Amino acid sequence: MTTLQAELDHVDQLAPDESLTTREGWRRFVEHQSAPPVLPTAAELTALSARARAELVQARRDYHSDLPLAHTPVIRKLLTTGRLLVQLNRGQISARRGMILSGASGTGKTTALTQLGRTHERAVRKRHPGRAGQDRIPVVYVTVPTDATPKMLAVEFARFYGVEFGSRATMPDIVNTVCAVAARTHLELVLIDEIHNILDTRARAEVSDQLKYFAERLPATFAYAGIEVEERGMFAGPRGRQIAGRFTLIDSTPFDYGTPEHKTAWRSLIATLEHSLRLHRHQPGTLVEQADYLYERTGGAIGSLSVLIRGAAVLAIEDETEQITLDLLDLIPLDHTATSTTPVRRRTTKGRR
Numbered sequence: 001m002t003t004l005q006a007e008l009d010h011v012d013q014l015a016p017d018e019s020l021t022t023r024e025g026w027r028r029f030v031e032h033q034s035a036p037p038v039l040p041t042a043a044e045l046t047a048l049s050a051r052a053r054a055e056l057v058q059a060r061r062d063y064h065s066d067l068p069l070a071h072t073p074v075i076r077k078l079l080t081t082g083r084l085l086v087q088l089n090r091g092q093i094s095a096r097r098g099m100i101l102s103g104a105s106g107t108g109k110t111t112a113l114t115q116l117g118r119t120h121e122r123a124v125r126k127r128h129p130g131r132a133g134q135d136r137i138p139v140v141y142v143t144v145p146t147d148a149t150p151k152m153l154a155v156e157f158a159r160f161y162g163v164e165f166g167s168r169a170t171m172p173d174i175v176n177t178v179c180a181v182a183a184r185t186h187l188e189l190v191l192i193d194e195i196h197n198i199l200d201t202r203a204r205a206e207v208s209d210q211l212k213y214f215a216e217r218l219p220a221t222f223a224y225a226g227i228e229v230e231e232r233g234m235f236a237g238p239r240g241r242q243i244a245g246r247f248t249l250i251d252s253t254p255f256d257y258g259t260p261e262h263k264t265a266w267r268s269l270i271a272t273l274e275h276s277l278r279l280h281r282h283q284p285g286t287l288v289e290q291a292d293y294l295y296e297r298t299g300g301a302i303g304s305l306s307v308l309i310r311g312a313a314v315l316a317i318e319d320e321t322e323q324i325t326l327d328l329l330d331l332i333p334l335d336h337t338a339t340s341t342t343p344v345r346r347r348t349t350k351g352r353r
Ligand SMILES: Nc1ncnc2c1ncn2[C@@H]1O[C@H](COP(=O)(O)OP(=O)(O)OP(=O)(O)O)[C@@H](O)[C@H]1O
Pocket: 013, 068, 069, 070, 071, 072, 075, 104, 105, 106, 107, 108, 109, 110, 111, 112, 226, 227, 252, 302, 303, 304, 306, 307
């Protein structure tokens, strides 16, 4: 097991939600560690009180709704590139290099971006333990609002830092305050999610310029994530060409299934997720045997695969069968993309029913 996988095993998926876009929520995410619940033997179970048993069931239900993360190729690539760029950008006064993670919805972009931030911040905290380290805010995570204006973008940064402004605050007030706080707290990495919203907004040119201004004034490495930004013209025009020249593009695509190597990678992803299950009667390896079926249902999207496995695990606890079967997997509804791009043929695979 790689060290990263070992580290990821202790991270719940902790839904990358709104709360990550504030300093407190982000810090909770960075510091959060959890261990999988212990699976008692049959004898230990019968010795427990009804209440203790119910608590254990609830703990396992919670755990399976939010399984640990797998170390995917996208996470690996983003972390390696991110580490390198942060190093290369240190001491660079301008023209710092950045990264853009682009791909379809549900392919794990937000997960990879937040893992990059988490890994970086934990490394910084290790290097600066104690009080001095606590005052550092090395990573900022913001999302671009839909129909964003330059001011809305600036306010997102301020909101992360917990700085509030009255309605009469001007753009320079907000931007200057953000830059001052960033300098005081040693900002090193800026993560901007939902970057495709910039491409859709009416104020596209102004918002892009505002972002560029931040990228010049904040002495940090910038990493963006968004849905299919290349296809949507992120690199078109003079502004786009400048981004193209400075940013490394990392594709976040669904898993492929064409070659034996692809199949091995898909099976190994399933094996990692299966390994994290804590069900009483689940036979290890039975999910990996269903690799074809799981690919047909999900089209290789990790988001859909994760919903299928987590959903079936929760149902297996609720109906007390304690194992994932094809019948249970069949019961889990998937998102529209997975169902529309991968029509589910009635399986021919022989499976445990
Ligand atoms: N490395 C991983 N290991 C396990 N599950 C993962 C991993 N990456 C993503 N997932 C699962 O896939 C779901 C979707 O991932 P995520 O939200 O990161 O996708 P996204 O590409 O950002 O999607 P969108 O474009 O819709 O924002 C997550 O909620 C998580 O459950």
